[in-house]
Amino acid sequence: MSASPAKHDVFQAIADPTRRKLLELLSEQEMAVTTISSHFPISRTAVSKHLRILSEAGLVKEQKIGRETRYRMQPEPLRELQSWLAYYERFWENKLHALKRLVEGEASSNDQLSGPRLAPDNHRSTTKQS
Amino acid sequence: MSASPAKHDVFQAIADPTRRKLLELLSEQEMAVTTISSHFPISRTAVSKHLRILSEAGLVKEQKIGRETRYRMQPEPLRELQSWLAYYERFWENKLHALKRLVEGEASSNDQLSGPRLAPDNHRSTTKQS
DNA sequence: TTGACGCGCAACCATTTGGTTTCATATACT
DNA sequence: AGTATATGAAACCAAATGGTTGCGCGTCAA
Numbered sequence: 001m002s003a004s005p006a007k008h009d010v011f012q013a014i015a016d017p018t019r020r021k022l023l024e025l026l027s028e029q030e031m032a033v034t035t036i037s038s039h040f041p042i043s044r045t046a047v048s049k050h051l052r053i054l055s056e057a058g059l060v061k062e063q064k065i066g067r068e069t070r071y072r073m074q075p076e077p078l079r080e081l082q083s084w085l086a087y088y089e090r091f092w093e094n095k096l097h098a099l100k101r102l103v104e105g106e107a108s109s110n111d112q113l114s115g116p117r118l119a120p121d122n123h124r125s126t127t128k129q130s
Numbered sequence: 131m132s133a134s135p136a137k138h139d140v141f142q143a144i145a146d147p148t149r150r151k152l153l154e155l156l157s158e159q160e161m162a163v164t165t166i167s168s169h170f171p172i173s174r175t176a177v178s179k180h181l182r183i184l185s186e187a188g189l190v191k192e193q194k195i196g197r198e199t200r201y202r203m204q205p206e207p208l209r210e211l212q213s214w215l216a217y218y219e220r221f222w223e224n225k226l227h228a229l230k231r232l233v234e235g236e237a238s239s240n241d242q243l244s245g246p247r248l249a250p251d252n253h254r255s256t257t258k259q260s
Numbered sequence: 261t262t263g264a265c266g267c268g269c270a271a272c273c274a275t276t277t278g279g280t281t282t283c284a285t286a287t288a289c290t
Numbered sequence: 291a292g293t294a295t296a297t298g299a300a301a302c303c304a305a306a307t308g309g310t311t312g313c314g315c316g317t318c319a320a
Binding site: 146148172173175176179180196197198 | 277278279280281286287288
């Protein structure tokens with residue numbers, strides 16, 4: 001895994017409200033670009049750019065079918081968000097936390113409620129200080 | 131509830147890696163600005179700006195003590211993220227989903243696993259199309 | 261084969277973002 | 291009083307963002 005410049009990460013991708021709407025729309029069904037953009041007040045090109053950002057973050061996947069490009073949602077990257085969030089849940093959860101983690105154990109794999117809960121941002125965290 | 135222009139929301143606030151680090155740091159203990167910025171390679175002023183953005187999103191709270199300003203983390207706004215994410219969990223969860231939701235029920239209040247799961251972005255979603 | 265459709269790309273633009281440096285002010289120390 | 295510390299505010303900057311319009315190209319349908 002040395003490739004993938006990954007210019008945009010999940011956090012950035014979902015920061016924009018239009019992009020969240022896009023994701024929501026695509027979660028219901030896959031769609032072609034023009035169809036998608038008919039749901040938004042901005043130009044098709046603008047929508048297309050947003051889609052590319054989502055794509056770079058791995059949140060959508062495109063598939064060319066004839067002259068159209070279908071986009072479908074790809075939820076996996078959201079797990080990163082989830083695990084980031086998991087760290088902070090302890091600040092408002094207290095009661096049934098342990099049980100929940102236990103139940104959920106099968107999902108995260110590296111989330112074993114074992115040690116002192118490592119830091120959240122150790123994900124890829126380029127921390128690009130420009 | 132007519133006040134609070136809330137220029138920055140949670141999604142935007144956590145989009146920046148530095149801000150996430152900031153949050154992580156402050157989750158351990160409250161700290162004054164200069165102390166905080168000693169942990170970062172950027173200027174104190176820059177850190178201060180990030181703190182203000184976090185503050186606008188409600189993720190940190192400041193308290194003036196003499197000549198210094200202490201910042202502490204405020205996890206509540208992350209619930210919005212959590213509930214946003216909850217919508218998408220159904221796309222990768224399937225097995226123990228119901229149980230988990232049930233266990234967690236006491237935390238979310240509007241998250242009763244009842245109806246057809248309303249749309250995620252209905253939160254405040256200014257959807258500011260600039 | 262001639263359009264019409266679907267889409268990406270390039271160029272351009274205004275605004276926002278993440279930084280910096282400098283300055284002003286309030287508080288603490290001696 | 292005079293100095294050092296802590297922080298915010300202002301002005302400025304380069305780069306990133308979110309948009310737009312126009313163009314070119316592949317694909318589908320007459």
